[in-house]
Amino acid sequence: MKVRVHVSLKNGVLDPQGRAIHHALEGLGFEGVNDVRAGRLIEMDVADSTTDAALEDMCRKLLANQVIENFRIEKVA
Amino acid sequence: MPFTAAVITFPGSNCDRDMAVAIEQITGGTVHRVWHGDAELPAGLDFIALPGGFSYGDYLRSGAMAARSPVMQAVIAAANRGVTVLGVCNGFQVLTEAGLLPGALMRNAGIRFVCRDVPLVVENSQSLFTACYTAGQRITIPVAHHDGNYFADAETLDRLEGEGRVAFRYGEPVNGSQRDIAGVLNAAGNVLGMMPHPERMIEPAQGGSDGRALFESVLAGLSVAA
Numbered sequence: 001m002k003v004r005v006h007v008s009l010k011n012g013v014l015d016p017q018g019r020a021i022h023h024a025l026e027g028l029g030f031e032g033v034n035d036v037r038a039g040r041l042i043e044m045d046v047a048d049s050t051t052d053a054a055l056e057d058m059c060r061k062l063l064a065n066q067v068i069e070n071f072r073i074e075k076v077a
Numbered sequence: 078m079p080f081t082a083a084v085i086t087f088p089g090s091n092c093d094r095d096m097a098v099a100i101e102q103i104t105g106g107t108v109h110r111v112w113h114g115d116a117e118l119p120a121g122l123d124f125i126a127l128p129g130g131f132s133y134g135d136y137l138r139s140g141a142m143a144a145r146s147p148v149m150q151a152v153i154a155a156a157n158r159g160v161t162v163l164g165v166c167n168g169f170q171v172l173t174e175a176g177l178l179p180g181a182l183m184r185n186a187g188i189r190f191v192c193r194d195v196p197l198v199v200e201n202s203q204s205l206f207t208a209c210y211t212a213g214q215r216i217t218i219p220v221a222h223h224d225g226n227y228f229a230d231a232e233t234l235d236r237l238e239g240e241g242r243v244a245f246r247y248g249e250p251v252n253g254s255q256r257d258i259a260g261v262l263n264a265a266g267n268v269l270g271m272m273p274h275p276e277r278m279i280e281p282a283q284g285g286s287d288g289r290a291l292f293e294s295v296l297a298g299l300s301v302a303a
Contacts, residue, residue: 013228014253016184062145065138065174067181068228 001048002076003055007064008039080106080296082124085152087113087132087143092165092276096128099276103292113146123299124161125152127168129221129274139182139224140170149175161205161295162268166222169260169270178263178270179237180229185222186253192221194284196248197259197273201241204262205298206269209290215248216287218273225272227254227261237261244269 022036064071086093097108109119133142156162164172172178202212245260260271275288
């Protein structure tokens with residue numbers, strides 16, 4: 001089973017990388033970009049028997065730092 | 078019993094030797110070098126130091142992989158038993174990722190890697206790590222980091238300040254840290270994490286010796302307790 005874990009910064013947490021990307025986009029002449037937040041995408045291939053609880057456990061214990069990040073689990077196939 | 082310390086080395090640590098030399102020179106004690114894959118720590122430790130560096134290449138998040146390495150279970154258990162634990166730079170990141178200290182260390186607000194001497198203010202001179210400084214003392218200690226931007230929610234920050242757990246504050250803007258926090262203590266006061274490198278300022282040949290008092294404080298505190 002393919003699983004995608006989307007890790008994003010929580011609202012209110014300053015994102016220096018997103019800001020730098022935003023700045024660079026403006027430097028390239030792209031207009032109308034209101035905000036940029038950079039996250040992380042983790043793709044995993046796991047046994048079909050892997051439970052939702054186990055996937056959430058992986059996110060909580062390692063893949064995301066819940067002090068600053070949210071995660072979303074997407075099962076692809 | 079002579080002072081007994083351990084310095085943990087993770088793959089990618091690069092300040093472990095400096096840390097071991099600083100502890101040896103200042104405390105005159107024995108320093109064990111411990112590899113991250115070891116599941117057990119040497120017996121009878123007074124002090125554990127997690128050094129700076131780039132453990133696991135800062136993969137995933139700085140300190141994230143190291144915090145889950147076998148030795149960290151033993152370090153967490155030791156910290157909970159009251160053993161004195163210091164994390165410097167990457168070591169601070171490991172301590173937050175391991176849940177021994179609150180908050181997180183994010184990318185520097187200016188994006189740039191910051192490598193220079195910075196002024197620090199000793200906010201709490203009553204702690205196990207700072208008793209040989211005076212409150213409000215300004216010292217100079219170098220930083221060298223990319224992810225030193227301390228973040229915690231407002232409630233946590235208020236609690237840290239209220240409980241005297243902000244050990245050091247930057248004397249000028251360095252990396253965007255909330256409230257210019259450079260080092261924090263755990264609730265029990267036996268764990269300190271800080272981004273600046275006291276082990277790089279222990280003798281005049283290094284440009285200053287403002288870091289010595291931190292190790293002297295740890296030694297003095299343990300002598301009193303013993």
